[in-house]
Amino acid sequence: MSDDEAPRLHGYGVRFDPDVQRYRVRNEMTGEWLRQTTGELASFTFFSDAYSAWKVFEVHPRPGEQVR
Template structure:
């Protein structure tokens, strides 16, 4: 797949920002974006880094909830 044909949605909560050429992380429950301490949107150069950040940022049901 060519770089400019990368789908806009890569997995649940991890999105490709074509303008910045970075992956962004969104909490799909609260609809807020992961931000850096200075308030800027968080950005990741690789999908695996973004996925790892999303796993911490997203709210997950625990067994028994």
């Protein structure tokens, strides 16, 4: 998925892809999409799973988080 396709997805970091009814994960710092080992875009059925993957994929302090 190229960056010009990104606006059709809603959200920040974790985005819902209405075409496949799945969540996608994007590193907003680099613009990179989380991919499976096969190179295909990773997709998640549940938001909580996608959010957990995003927290590992995009590592930086978020608003309100304390730096350890």
